[in-house]
Amino acid sequence: MRLAMITAGGAGMFCGSCLHDSTWAKSMLARGHEATLIPCYTPLTLDDEPPTTSRIFIGGINLYLEQKYPLISRLPGWTRKWLDHPQILSFASRFSVSNEAKELGELALSMLRGAHGPHTKSFEELASFIVNEYRPDAVFFSNALMSGPLVNLRSRFRGPIFCMLQGDDIFLDGLLPEYREQAIEQITANASLFDGYITQSDYYARHMSSMLNLDLQKFARLPLAVDTSRLMEDVQLDSTLPSRSQRPVIGYFARICPEKGLHQLIEAGLILAKRGLDFEIRAAGYLPPSQRDYLQAVQHRANPLKDRFRYEGSPPSIHGKNAFLRAIDLFSVPTTYREPKGIFLLEAWAHRLPVVQPAHGAFPEIVPADDYSQAGGLLFSPDNPVDLADQLEQLLLSPEMRMQMGAAGFAKLHHHHDLTALGQATEELLSGWLLKHQSGQTSAT
Structure with missing residues (x-):
């Protein structure tokens, strides 16, 4: 055909x-x-x-x-x-x-x-x-x-x-x-x-x-x-990929704009910092010229986090994307709009990363709340940085939970999303x- x-x-x-x-x-x-x-x-x-x-x-x-x-x-x-x-x-x-x-x-x-x-x-x-x-x-x-x-x-x-x-x-x-x-x-x-x-x-x-x-x-x-073989080839072939940080890293990989919710992730990070948690937030993704002021506002708001937040630009190839995902421990793109699909979650699961997403749009279908052990991640109340911080905190404090949810997402990816x-x-x-x-x-x- x-x-x-x-x-x-x-x-x-x-x-x-x-x-x-x-x-x-x-x-x-x-x-x-x-x-x-x-x-x-x-x-x-x-x-x-x-x-x-x-x-x-x-x-x-x-x-x-x-x-x-x-x-x-x-x-x-x-x-x-x-x-x-x-x-x-x-x-x-x-x-x-x-x-x-x-x-x-x-x-x-x-x-x-x-x-x-x-x-x-x-x-x-x-x-x-x-x-x-x-x-x-x-x-x-x-x-x-x-x-x-x-x-x-x-x-x-x-x-x-x-x-x-x-x-x-x-x-x-x-x-x-x-x-x-x-x-x-x-x-x-x-x-x-x-x-x-x-x-x-x-x-x-x-x-x-x-x-x-x-x-x-x-x-x-x-x-x-997603093409799982394409996402995983760097893991097998590229020994130069960075190892993960000594402290857990929350990663964001999406276009830099208000709809994708990077500002909400920073608000949650400020809450986590006040609670005394040790972590980093790393963001990457395409920055449209029209959103430069937005990124500057996000960076200004993140000043209290000091070296615990950085924007790493937009990788030019899948190898750069894979390198970024390999260097983080959990993943969140807290969208303010109702996402119709969520392909970035599958890319995170390819690297055995647990995800934390708002409970709206397509996310509850991808990350069902009825069985967290098999969901591949956690959901939070939309537009609620406090609840986002609560869910991130669970994963930051439990390497075992991160490993279990990352493995569950990896299995779902290969059974239902290849x-x-x-x-x-x-x-x-x-x-x-x-x-x-x-x-x-x-x-x-």
Whole structure:
């Protein structure tokens, strides 16, 4: 079976959705299928090099120019392809882009309107490549915000088209109200052309079904997964990885922004310090230019911790990420928003790290509270630094608990969140669609 996976580039940062799309493609390749990532907007920044198209579609430069100057769409094809070249887009993505809510709202709406917006030519180029050149058996969109080309594609492609929902609500909720409502209405209209919707948690299926007014019966759940062999190869091959500190280290690895909750981890650290506990907090992850003031505020707030807190930047490769995770003892990304997946937990479990997460979003499904011995971590009351400190304290004071929970997470990772689990579930999804399609139904299982 040949699968096309339309995914959005991360503009130079390691993006959880991009990484999972890469893992998804590899899970199908491992089962004898052909799966290719088709990047849009900007080049992909990934831990490895899965099969991708050499061209970036709906490139960010063309997208911006079409939005600002509609006549740009009349440029000759060679000019548009040059602007979509990965090196040109990579260079452009180094510069800060506008994050004005008004401009983001206008751009989101124009993209979602598909054939009725200014990006028709870009969308037609993508649809033509999929139908005439790649010729897949099934197509997957990595989020609903990319559904603008769907009208162009649906009229020419007879196979199933699915949409993965993985954080669309976060972007939509950041728009000005008038744009948010219009964008939701347009996504709902576009979504009628999908054969099914995919999430990685039951929570997110319910949430997006309600938000976008979509039939919950058309939702399917696929397991969150990581390539465990890729995460563990440094443990086996790289003897230069640092050993863990003499005092327990709490680690944070995620984008540096208020939604991910680094400030809450610092508040919990200040509480733990007042209680007399010996520990360190180390943070790493991509720092968007727009969040530099946020990081400075966090660092200022952490001054009483002195040398017990440091930000280590953003590792350029999976080897740097592995080195960071190998040097910590427990892991927490105390998000203030309701996380739809939580791929960073799987990466922590690959290194046998216990996790401490807020009891909202997908986290209670990944770290169930009914059996802590098998959960792989602990949950705390959301937006409650005192409770976060309480849960961290349990693990800081008990190396045995850290070891037991880390081992439980490692076992869960290899039984439920690896390439095999994801590949099998995807095959079942497609087989179920084919059976229903043959009987005159087109809803996803």
